[in-house]
Amino acid sequence: MSHILVIDIGSSQITAAVAEITDASQIVLLGLGRARSGGLKQGVVIQIDSVVEALVRAVAEANQIAGTKLSDPLVSVGGSHLLGQDMSGTVVLNHREVTDSLLTQAMEQVQAQAQVPQREILSVIPRSFTLDSQTGIRSPQGMSGNRLDANVHVITGATHAINNVKKCLRLAGIETAVIVPSALAVSQLLLPDQRELGVCVADIGAGTTDVMVISEGAPAWMQVIPMGGELLTHDLAVALKTPIGDAEHLKLQYGHAHTGLAPLKEMVQVKKLADRPPENISLQQLTAFIQPRVEEIAEILGKRLHQTGRFEEASMGIVLCGGTATLPGIAQVFESMLQCPCWVLKQAHQEGLDGLLQDPANAVLAGLLAYGRDQEVRPKPRWLGVQGGIISRVRHWIQGNF
Numbered sequence: 001m002s003h004i005l006v007i008d009i010g011s012s013q014i015t016a017a018v019a020e021i022t023d024a025s026q027i028v029l030l031g032l033g034r035a036r037s038g039g040l041k042q043g044v045v046i047q048i049d050s051v052v053e054a055l056v057r058a059v060a061e062a063n064q065i066a067g068t069k070l071s072d073p074l075v076s077v078g079g080s081h082l083l084g085q086d087m088s089g090t091v092v093l094n095h096r097e098v099t100d101s102l103l104t105q106a107m108e109q110v111q112a113q114a115q116v117p118q119r120e121i122l123s124v125i126p127r128s129f130t131l132d133s134q135t136g137i138r139s140p141q142g143m144s145g146n147r148l149d150a151n152v153h154v155i156t157g158a159t160h161a162i163n164n165v166k167k168c169l170r171l172a173g174i175e176t177a178v179i180v181p182s183a184l185a186v187s188q189l190l191l192p193d194q195r196e197l198g199v200c201v202a203d204i205g206a207g208t209t210d211v212m213v214i215s216e217g218a219p220a221w222m223q224v225i226p227m228g229g230e231l232l233t234h235d236l237a238v239a240l241k242t243p244i245g246d247a248e249h250l251k252l253q254y255g256h257a258h259t260g261l262a263p264l265k266e267m268v269q270v271k272k273l274a275d276r277p278p279e280n281i282s283l284q285q286l287t288a289f290i291q292p293r294v295e296e297i298a299e300i301l302g303k304r305l306h307q308t309g310r311f312e313e314a315s316m317g318i319v320l321c322g323g324t325a326t327l328p329g330i331a332q333v334f335e336s337m338l339q340c341p342c343w344v345l346k347q348a349h350q351e352g353l354d355g356l357l358q359d360p361a362n363a364v365l366a367g368l369l370a371y372g373r374d375q376e377v378r379p380k381p382r383w384l385g386v387q388g389g390i391i392s393r394v395r396h397w398i399q400g401n402f
Contacts, residue, residue, distance in 0.1 A: 003030070005070035006368035007059065008182070009077065009165065011040045011207030011230065012323070014051070016058040016073070017365050018066035019352070021373050027352035029369075030068070033061025042207040042226050043079025043182075045164040048171070055172035071174050074368045077122070077165055078182040078203075078210050081158035084222030086127070087113055089150045098131070098140040098148055106150035114154045120162045122181055123155040127218045138217070153219045155181050178372075183212035183222055185367030186321055188374060189348040189357075190214065193316075200314035201345075202301060202334075203363060204324035206230045209297055213310045221310045225300055229324035232293050239289045240281070246271045252326075254283055257294045261329040262287040294330060298337040317341030321363035 001023055008015045018031040035057035039050030063069055089109030091102050107124060114121050129137040130149040140148060162179065169177055186201050198215035209225040232255070237247035250270065256262040262283040270279050301318075305311040317340050320331060325344050334342040346357050348366055356362040356369075 003066075003068055003070060004369065004372045005059070005062070005068075005073040006365060006372060007055070007073045007075045007177075008362075008364040008368065009040065009043075009051070009055075009075060010037075010205055010323075010364075011043055011078075011228065012205075013037055014054040014058045015362070015365050016055075016062040017356075017369065018062045018068050018070060019369050025373060027350065027369050027373060029352060029356065031062040031064070031066030033058040033063075033065070035061075039168075040207065042228075043077070043205075043210075043224070044081065044161050045168060048164065048168055051168040052171045055168060055174070059172065059174075072176050073174065074178045074180055074185075074372045075165070075169065076182045076185055076364045076368055077157060077162065077179055078205065078208050078224065079157070079161060080208060080224040080226045081161045082122075082155060082181055082210075082222065082224050083119075083157075084153060084155045084212070084219065085114075086220075087152050087154050089113070089152065091148045091150075093145050093148055095144055095146060097142060097144045100141065102148065103141065103150070106148060107152070110150060110152045110154065114156060116156075118159050119156040120159045121154065121156050122162070122179055123153075123184055125153045125155075125184075125219055127151045127153055127216065127220065136216075153222075155184065155219075155222060157181075180368060180371055181210070181222070182364045182367075183210040184219060185371050186210075186345070186363050187212055187214050187219060188367045188370040189345060189350070189353070189363065190319070191349055192217075194319075197316050198313045199316040200305065200310070200318040202318055202320050202322075204228055204297065204320060204322040204330075206323060209301065209322070211301060211304065213305075213314050215313050220313060221308060223304055223308075225297065225304070227293075227297050227300065228322070232290050232324065235293055236286070236289050240270050240279075240286075241273050241276070242270050243273060250286060251290065254286055255290050255327055256283070256287040257327040257329040257333045258291055259284050259287045261332070290327070291333070294324075294327065294333050295337055298334045301334075302338045311340075314340075317343070319343060319345050321345040321360045323361035325360040325363075 016033045020028040035054035037054035039047035089106040091106045129140040131145040201212045203210040205228045213221040233248045266283045267280045331342045353366045356366040
């Protein structure tokens with residue numbers, strides 16, 4: 001039995017969770033802490049003090065409820081600075097048997113290729129291996145041949161953006177952590193068949209929409225769309241001439257993704273700026289200001305998937321999560337726009353996590369808990385990307401996913 005601390009650093013709020021990992025590898029949620037933060041924009045730190053304050057509050061609350069004092073978390077990162085790309089590494093075997101040491105050599109080749117100026121490696125994830133002419137090998141250990149090629153998906157982040165996250169963590173009293181791309185965390189919640197046959201995850205947060213296609217059991221493609229729920233709030237504030245805070249409340253409490261789903265006769269009072277008298281509008285009118293932006297995000301996602309040839313790879317459809325995915329009817333809008341199955345992630349199919357997913361905004365948090373358990377990063381977390389840290393996780397990834 002052990003304990004784990006995870007932190008989701010979002011554009012609008014920071015959430016921390018403490019869970020117990022039982023001897024049977026079950027996750028038991030012990031404490032949850034939340035704090036609003038205005039220190040990030042589109043997933044990137046823009047005000048260190050605000051982020052640090054929110055980190056301290058969220059972690060303290062989660063630890064207090066759980067009765068723990070954990071300070072070595074897994075931490076999510078997002079933002080349009082994240083990039084995913086396919087790479088490969090080769091080892092000449094000369095009829096030798098593939099060992100962990102030779103596998104490590106192939107991975108170190110990939111890591112060396114990915115180390116470019118101003119980029120920091122976050123994840124190196126094997127997709128498959130090729131042994132001589134035999135492709136699609138999942139676990140090559142013990143096999144013999146002349147040449148081993150490792151086909152790998154590498155996720156990197158801008159060094160300055162990652163360093164600013166690390167600085168915020170250190171100022172909040174967190175000296176060591178494992179940094180995990182948000183979309184990669186969410187991918188841990190998918191069913192094995194979905195991961196194998198191909199599915200797209202779209203985490204629609206406040207500032208960004210983090211997108212990842214998973215197929216053949218591993219990440220195949222990742223992009224970040226610099227649009228999220230904050231734009232919906234801004235549209236409402238401008239159109240209704242109401243304060244940002246009131247626009248956010250209207251969106252969360254009364255908003256729908258499509259006018260056809262909003263109640264026909266229900267009205268809501270809208271507070272106005274500059275001491276103007278409040279105005280009553282219908283929920284149909286309110287939703288009319290929300291729907292175009294939801295459709296725009298869906299349209300951009302569809303274009304990105306088609307332009308990169310990834311749409312067909314996500315044959316099972318698109319799973320939506322994040323705070324904006326709580327909008328009633330959002331899955332129907334995406335399905336209509338993209339002409340493929342779309343649904344909101346509300347089940348993790350893993351004991352102990354379904355309660356968290358009653359709110360799709362908790363998907364990254366739940367994914368981090370699953371990632372932490374499955375990758376066995378406890379009890380010695382490190383900055384993911386430091387030499388040696390990635391290689392050990394590669395072995396765990398192969399064992400856990402293949």
